[in-house]
Amino acid sequence: MTHPDAPPTGRLVLAATPIGNVEDASPRLRRLLAESEVVAAEDTRRLRALAARMGVTIGGRVVSYHEHNEGERAGELLDVVRGGGTVVVVTDAGMPSVSDPGFRVVAAAVEAGVPVTAAPGPSAVLTALALSGLPTDRFCFEGFPPRKPGERARALAELATERRTLVFFEAPHRLGQTLAAMADAFGPQRPAAVCRELTKTYEEVVRGPLVDLVAWAVAGEVRGEIAIVVGGDVGHPVATTADLVAEVLARADAGERLKDAVADVAETARVPKRELYAAALAARTR
Incomplete structure (x- = not known):
């Protein structure tokens, strides 16, 4: 009482x-x-x-x-x-x-x-995760990616080596652009799923590597509320800056132009070219 x-x-x-x-x-x-x-x-x-x-x-x-x-x-x-x-x-x-x-x-x-x-x-986040067919033991929710291409590319680059499954929301009219940016940042073969209109009449889950999802998204008009689930990075351990600089300098010593070596290594490692170039120059003058 x-x-x-x-x-x-x-x-x-x-x-x-x-x-x-x-x-x-x-x-x-x-x-x-x-x-x-x-x-x-x-x-x-x-x-x-x-x-x-x-x-x-x-x-x-x-x-x-x-x-x-x-x-x-x-x-x-x-x-x-x-x-x-x-x-x-x-x-x-x-x-x-x-x-x-x-x-x-x-x-x-x-x-x-x-x-x-x-x-x-x-919960759209948990429903999409469960239906994606991707690992559910560890995941993180990133909400809506930035709208501006440059900001979106930088945000996704920071997540490229994230080992947890990633869950995003996205608007239908930006889906193709965002999937293409994800393919650039995470690699075209990274597994993913687009989950559309969950629990509704026209529910649809499309699964596959990012490169295939990009082709699917741009081929037709995708409508409804959308969640994107992307598998985490399960590749090789992340190379350190020192490792990347060593690779660049080794290729330069073998006769390759420094800028070309930096561009190739930076693209493969998905790191900013400018920062890697500056680090390589600094290491060269020591």
């Missing part, structure tokens, strides 16, 4: 919503939407449409909570919890805070000592 003088206890709940199939909505999600004092939604119209498909009447106040207002809205939501109410946070699909709003209010709740929990459920 709660002591009459005890302060009211509320809670903040991150609740996963279906990523496609409405039948994946959990009984707990249904109850939270019906009983919570406040439902904070990434898109209030989509939330109401989802609730209608679920046959659930939202019982509390619905407020918007998205990337543009989550910082300022967090305090308001935590005030409800401090007052003893339940606030449920939902996004358009999947688990809040995973490439979606939610992180800031959780961080604020943790800092303020406000109770926070989760109603787990569908």
Whole structure:
């Protein structure tokens, strides 16, 4: 029994919503939407449409909570919890805070000592990983790659020697470009899978080496929500800068132009040419 003088206890709940199939909505999600004092939604119209498909009447106040207002809205939501109410946070699909709003209010709740929990459920990241056919024992989620080609190439180059399976999100109109950039960064034969419209009517998982996926993506119009899963680097141990410089200098001593040797070694090792050239010049003058 709660002591009459005890302060009211509320809670903040991150609740996963279906990523496609409405039948994946959990009984707990249904109850939270019906009983919570406040439902904070990434898109209030989509939330109401989802609730209608679920046959659930939202019982509390619905407020918007998205990337543009989550910082300022967090305090308001935590005030409800401090007052003893339940606030449920939902996004358009999947688990809040995973490439979606939610992180800031959780961080604020943790800092303020406000109770926070989760109603787990569908996840595009885990579903794509499970269906990819690639190793699942160790993986990392990288979200959306940078949109600008140069930034994207640099970001992918940093992941080229990552041994864990990689999971990305991508927009349909950038899929071909991103797969081509991945083939350049990871190698054309790196195994991968494109997972499209997961749990929906037109669900599709296309598996194969990156070079084949590039050809598939540019051959037709790919639509829907997309996750890309790429196998980790299982090749030879990563060469150190000293190893690469030694190879460059050995080839230069054998008569090859230094710049040509640097360009070839840098491309094979997937390292910046400028940095390798500078290191080779420095080693040569010692």
